Amino acid sequence: MKNNNEIIVALDGTGGDNVDERTVASAVRFATVMCQNLKVLCFGTQKLNQALSVEKIDPKRYEFIDAPECIPQDEDPRRVLEGYTLSSMRQAILAVKEQKAQVVVSSGGTGPFVSLCRHLLGTIGGLRPALCARVPAGVDKYSLMLDLGANALSTPKDLRDFALLGQLAYKSLYNKSTPRVSILNVGTERNKGNSLVKEARDLIEKDQNINFYGFIESDKLFTDDADVIVTDGFTGNVALKAAEGVANAFLNGKGIQKFFSKLARPDWLQPWQYNGSILLGVDGLAIKSHASAGKEAVAVALVESGKFASIDLVESIKKTTLN
Amino acid sequence: MKNNNEIIVALDGTGGDNVDERTVASAVRFATVMCQNLKVLCFGTQKLNQALSVEKIDPKRYEFIDAPECIPQDEDPRRVLEGYTLSSMRQAILAVKEQKAQVVVSSGGTGPFVSLCRHLLGTIGGLRPALCARVPAGVDKYSLMLDLGANALSTPKDLRDFALLGQLAYKSLYNKSTPRVSILNVGTERNKGNSLVKEARDLIEKDQNINFYGFIESDKLFTDDADVIVTDGFTGNVALKAAEGVANAFLNGKGIQKFFSKLARPDWLQPWQYNGSILLGVDGLAIKSHASAGKEAVAVALVESGKFASIDLVESIKKTTLN
Numbered sequence: 001m002k003n004n005n006e007i008i009v010a011l012d013g014t015g016g017d018n019v020d021e022r023t024v025a026s027a028v029r030f031a032t033v034m035c036q037n038l039k040v041l042c043f044g045t046q047k048l049n050q051a052l053s054v055e056k057i058d059p060k061r062y063e064f065i066d067a068p069e070c071i072p073q074d075e076d077p078r079r080v081l082e083g084y085t086l087s088s089m090r091q092a093i094l095a096v097k098e099q100k101a102q103v104v105v106s107s108g109g110t111g112p113f114v115s116l117c118r119h120l121l122g123t124i125g126g127l128r129p130a131l132c133a134r135v136p137a138g139v140d141k142y143s144l145m146l147d148l149g150a151n152a153l154s155t156p157k158d159l160r161d162f163a164l165l166g167q168l169a170y171k172s173l174y175n176k177s178t179p180r181v182s183i184l185n186v187g188t189e190r191n192k193g194n195s196l197v198k199e200a201r202d203l204i205e206k207d208q209n210i211n212f213y214g215f216i217e218s219d220k221l222f223t224d225d226a227d228v229i230v231t232d233g234f235t236g237n238v239a240l241k242a243a244e245g246v247a248n249a250f251l252n253g254k255g256i257q258k259f260f261s262k263l264a265r266p267d268w269l270q271p272w273q274y275n276g277s278i279l280l281g282v283d284g285l286a287i288k289s290h291a292s293a294g295k296e297a298v299a300v301a302l303v304e305s306g307k308f309a310s311i312d313l314v315e316s317i318k319k320t321t322l323n
Numbered sequence: 324m325k326n327n328n329e330i331i332v333a334l335d336g337t338g339g340d341n342v343d344e345r346t347v348a349s350a351v352r353f354a355t356v357m358c359q360n361l362k363v364l365c366f367g368t369q370k371l372n373q374a375l376s377v378e379k380i381d382p383k384r385y386e387f388i389d390a391p392e393c394i395p396q397d398e399d400p401r402r403v404l405e406g407y408t409l410s411s412m413r414q415a416i417l418a419v420k421e422q423k424a425q426v427v428v429s430s431g432g433t434g435p436f437v438s439l440c441r442h443l444l445g446t447i448g449g450l451r452p453a454l455c456a457r458v459p460a461g462v463d464k465y466s467l468m469l470d471l472g473a474n475a476l477s478t479p480k481d482l483r484d485f486a487l488l489g490q491l492a493y494k495s496l497y498n499k500s501t502p503r504v505s506i507l508n509v510g511t512e513r514n515k516g517n518s519l520v521k522e523a524r525d526l527i528e529k530d531q532n533i534n535f536y537g538f539i540e541s542d543k544l545f546t547d548d549a550d551v552i553v554t555d556g557f558t559g560n561v562a563l564k565a566a567e568g569v570a571n572a573f574l575n576g577k578g579i580q581k582f583f584s585k586l587a588r589p590d591w592l593q594p595w596q597y598n599g600s601i602l603l604g605v606d607g608l609a610i611k612s613h614a615s616a617g618k619e620a621v622a623v624a625l626v627e628s629g630k631f632a633s634i635d636l637v638e639s640i641k642k643t644t645l646n
Contacts, residue, residue: 074512149509152517173489186472186560189397194475194557218561219568234517235561237509238541243569245542 007306010092010101013044014070014110025051027298034063043067043088073109102309103285116269121284129281138222147233154232159200164279166228173215185215331630333415333424336367337393338431348374355384366390366411396432425632426608444607452574452604460547470556477555482523488603489551502550508538599624
């Protein structure tokens with residue numbers, strides 16, 4: 001039974017690069033402390049069950065469901081769809097499908113997660129689903145960037161879908177009626193870039209529903225120059241990981257430099273604050289947590305997933321796109 | 324007349340986003356002070372001539388050549404090839420072609436520069452030219468990354484060419500007999516990525532002359548995990564600019580944070596130290612300086628171009644690939 005404003009999150013408790021049940025259990029405790037109306041359904045092995053007991057979480061705030069199978073990070077999507085019926089990932093997604101939870105959170109492999117969500121939840125109005133991240137753009141400012149790797153290959157029409165999905169999500173999340181939509185490119189001039197971005201621009205410019213702001217370069221990803229940044233999954237993934245790499249080079253200085261770097265980093269650039277990409281375009285709320293996320297980052301993904309659930313993100317996308 | 328070990332650099336003195344003759348003239352003075360055997364042929368307008376006189380550079384160390392035309396950064400390549408005979412870019416490249424200089428340096432538009440170099444200098448052994456940058460990988464450690472945007476579209480065979488060119492350049496520059504060559508991808512597993520990187524991998528793996536180290540992710544660009552990083556020009560450009568964007572977000576903190584960030588930045592991560600990408604694969608030494616480079620950065624490009632000239636980079640590439 002759920003309270004009126006209770007949010008139920010289904011957590012895939014066995015994904016992640018270095019699966020550690022204690023990390024998952026700690027994250028669940030953090031999240032339930034940070035967010036008073038959250039309840040977490042924890043799908044995983046008996047080891048996870050034990051770790052959860054050790055954490056002494058309020059028993060009304062979580063539930064353990066035995067799901068002994070784990071899908072390897074880079075398992076072939078076809079094998080994922082045909083098997084793994086007892087896996088924590090499949091069961092957690094099914095909990096959303098069967099309306100036992102409002103949202104699913106997984107740190108498992110992107111390929112398996114995207115395939116299973118598309119297969120079990122279905123897509124909305126023929127739109128191409130994409131992974132969408134919140135990108136920090138200053139103090140209390142965010143952009144949405146998509147796709148971050150749900151698709152290995154994209155067409156111009158896919159990028160148009162991403163623009164629509166990102167714009168709808170931005171409206172719902174940040175309450176701005178006409179978000180600025182840009183396409184990531186190697187220059188801002190019209191003749192710059194490959195045929196994918198040029199043809200996508202032509203499609204998006206023609207679309208009366210999209211407030212198109214032209215091309216944006218990747219050195220402007222963190223500057224609040226756009227609200228929605230559209231790219232293909234390959235480029236988006238490479239861009240964000242390159243940013244991560246430089247941040248790490250800064251923070252892994254030696255001795256006194258490491259100390260200064262911690263003081264220097266603006267609060268809004270702490271990467272764990274932004275964990276949790278939304279798989280937009282599937283008919284159910286699905287959140288991908290970073291595969292190597294620590295307990296704070298997994299807790300953030302759980303809390304944010306609760307926020308996304310509370311604003312009925314998927315319903316508002318369906319309402320607009322299916323009309 | 325040139326001394327035995329004198330290096331003559333042809334400088335396109337009117338390129339750059341914010342053309343400022345004083346910046347160019349200061350850079351020439353810096354470079355001639357930093358490097359005692361450098362002589363700079365400065366192609367540009369009379370304004371540049373005046374700025375050079377003001378800097379009081381040893382008159383034996385530079386020469387001004389009147390080149391009143393400037394090619395706009397994003398001029399159509401066909402128009403570049405057909406016109407602009409009096410432009411500083413064309414004349415500086417011709418100086419290399421006519422063996423009046425060993426190397427050309429330009430801050431002009433990438434498109435015009437690449438087109439003109441290919442057209443005037445020709446390519447080597449049918450290899451696809453690519454822009455190659457030195458990427459900092461720790462204290463006194465570098466990787467070479469290519470392509471950074473010489474080509475809007477690349478084939479698997481192009482990426483194989485980039486691997487060959489990068490490997491030869493790395494051998495010459497850093498004196499390592501078997502550099503580690505990797506392809507930039509969204510994951511390190513064999514099934515990750517798009518068809519371009521997978522087919523390029525198949526070609527490169529088969530090539531006995533390449534020491535292939537597999538895929539690399541972009542969060543490892545600055546970690547000395549590879550010597551040569553191969554990618555298409557679109558992805559490479561986006562990755563490096565995203566890295567630049569994060570570094571700027573760090574350095575543009577406010578007040579005391581800005582101060583700490585300067586102390587925190589490792590010396591090897593100062594971006595101006597790495598200005599000057601080499602256009603590998605053309606039959607002549609051609610260096611692209613950042614369009615918005617300041618005087619220190621342009622000076623570095625000039626000095627580095629002198630180093631590349633002194634090790635006969637192009638000759639060693641020709642010797643290997645044409646045999």
